[in-house]
Amino acid sequence: MSGTTLDDYTGRYASRVHGMAQSEIRALFSVASRPEVVSLAGGNPYTAALPMDELGEMFTRLLQQDGAAALGYCPGQGSTALREALCGVMDLSGVRASADDLVLTNGAQQGLDLLARTFLDPGDIVLAEGPTYVGALGVFQAAQADVRHLPMDDDGLIPAGLEESLAGLKKEGRQAKFLYTVPTYQNPAGVTLSEERREEILAIAERHGLLIIEDDPYSMISFEGAPPAPLRARVERGVIYLGTVSKIFAAGLRLGWVLAPPAVRDKLLLAVEAAILCPSALIQEAALRFFTEMEWRQQVKVFATLYRDRRDALLAALTDYMPGSMSWTKPGGGLFVWATLPDGLDSKAMLPRALQERVAYVPGTGFYADGNGRSQMRLNFSTQSSESIREGVRRLAGVVAGDIELRDTFAGGSA
């Protein structure tokens, strides 16, 4: 405790601490949020589209009618009424569940963290799409897991790739603890696992005894009709399902849930109580009233329509401004497009130049545990107006053109 200056605690930390590092996305936020920058780097839902007056009235009623309970502690599993309402929400996607099988969490992020704590010892293998959700990578890295990425294309995770990976593990004499997947409108790739592949993936998982963790935050934010039903709607065993109110109501509530088989649910319940006691009772009550007193399905439509228009603006601007050597996904829902730069360009190296030109994106490397993604970037279309998005892409196209010129100047070189 005495005699040192920089970090008095070196040598006292838990071993797991040494693997933790700040995500590139987080580090980017402060620069990207400057007003002169068109940020395609965000991930926030467009919360300004929520009916603030109506929400204010809802909170007023809530506090008058149930204030004392909502401002006190609550049981770790959370409100039964809210869990029942969430079962109704899932039912719309074909996921059948009993309220008793849900554990409420501080966002789906905490659901992931609790699952990691429940299943992962250091060195355990986790399978995940490449690219995958950056917050999941943060959890798996904190758990000192060994993340192995699986290949995707425009129809999502490629079954043969999963099969090959499992066969490889078998040869190593190892087993993956689980497959983490975002099958619908994936973050960051913006692609959706096709109907046929869902059945194939489930069959492979069944055959290999592979547990699946299905993260499903975006499936209600659909632009062209409903997506294929979630994996959990197809089988009850072998799939743990993560839900959240972040995209259908508000991310600022930090409220998600895990739907798990009873044995796992019991462990999650103990874990959530140790970690936070319970999610805020006030937030739970607000969410309950959103799903029971407000026109919440209409609100989801408002979000989806808004994002669809902005996606259209993004795709049109990419087509209009970007060179033919660049490609991108065409998401049927969600918040993100995944773009691949022309050969030899590096999204991470390019970022300072982009910021100088007042446009921000997230370099692809943040979505891989293994350093891949240098030629990719994630572009968000939920936070900016269509006009801003178009202007942002115009600026970005200038940066890309500049980098192409730079590359060609040093052609045959090391790029």
Next chain:
Amino acid sequence: MSGTTLDDYTGRYASRVHGMAQSEIRALFSVASRPEVVSLAGGNPYTAALPMDELGEMFTRLLQQDGAAALGYCPGQGSTALREALCGVMDLSGVRASADDLVLTNGAQQGLDLLARTFLDPGDIVLAEGPTYVGALGVFQAAQADVRHLPMDDDGLIPAGLEESLAGLKKEGRQAKFLYTVPTYQNPAGVTLSEERREEILAIAERHGLLIIEDDPYSMISFEGAPPAPLRARVERGVIYLGTVSKIFAAGLRLGWVLAPPAVRDKLLLAVEAAILCPSALIQEAALRFFTEMEWRQQVKVFATLYRDRRDALLAALTDYMPGSMSWTKPGGGLFVWATLPDGLDSKAMLPRALQERVAYVPGTGFYADGNGRSQMRLNFSTQSSESIREGVRRLAGVVAGDIELRDTFAGGSA
């Protein structure tokens, strides 16, 4: 995945999962909350004393003025303005801090959990008062730590006991990772570390290079003038301080904070982002407005006055109804009295009889990691009216008298 029935996942869990068990207090809640039971088992602040109409108006203003931001994601460290306001709150207790040194958490419970993740490997030693906060035990057990209890008396932790424990560890060639302490109006013991002992404990910690985690939820709920200043008000190095709005505003918000040296803060920040991204932005904004727009110090006085009257009622009822062979602490603040049963009585064995007589308490064993506490119980005085408290003690005294009779019938026996 196939062929088994009860728990498909046995053999797949992380090793840490096997040490987790439900706390006795949680298991008790469902029975104790029946309307006919006078529950002295609770731990909730009396949230009905909050001005619900005013809070409703505050939420309405908040949503109108800052709704879009409050309903979106926020940076992991949380709102700067709120962290500054919390520095102002701590300043009233003499704790000087910069907003930059705070990490906001989902209740102080999560602060504890993040500290455990940061410092504890399985088998690490944690020192804590005996008895100690049950939620801290849950965290330490989940982290597979080895909790060693230290003796207390009416003036709190006994310095000689700490000294002895540290000397014993040294002999074993081991070192405690930290001392976890609730020095003021301790839960469950209701005692406060005296002025002199605070200095002694700090001197011992300095001499042994012992890190202290000071959990301070109750110090503003004082009945007879301010308590001695927190440990963190006396030294800046070597003490990590946990704060919460649970007792001064509302537990249902699940909002706490950790004040830590920069090196530790950086680690906590990474840990909180991996665990939950951030505490709810809406809750943060509500807390900011509580501390900046509302008469919050007046509200704390309302709570303290109410609890003081109820403590008086509890102490008077204990004096009036209980046998002379029973003893209890006389808390100068907080929410709890710690009572010790007459020789040979067992609070855990007695509980079913108490519930039958429609009174509930928490048996002392829940507050120890080592099975101690069988002759003790925690009595809460924040949730029930003075009349109910008196009636509850009257019922409890009948149960105690019955158990004394039982004991004497089998006198000289194995009790």
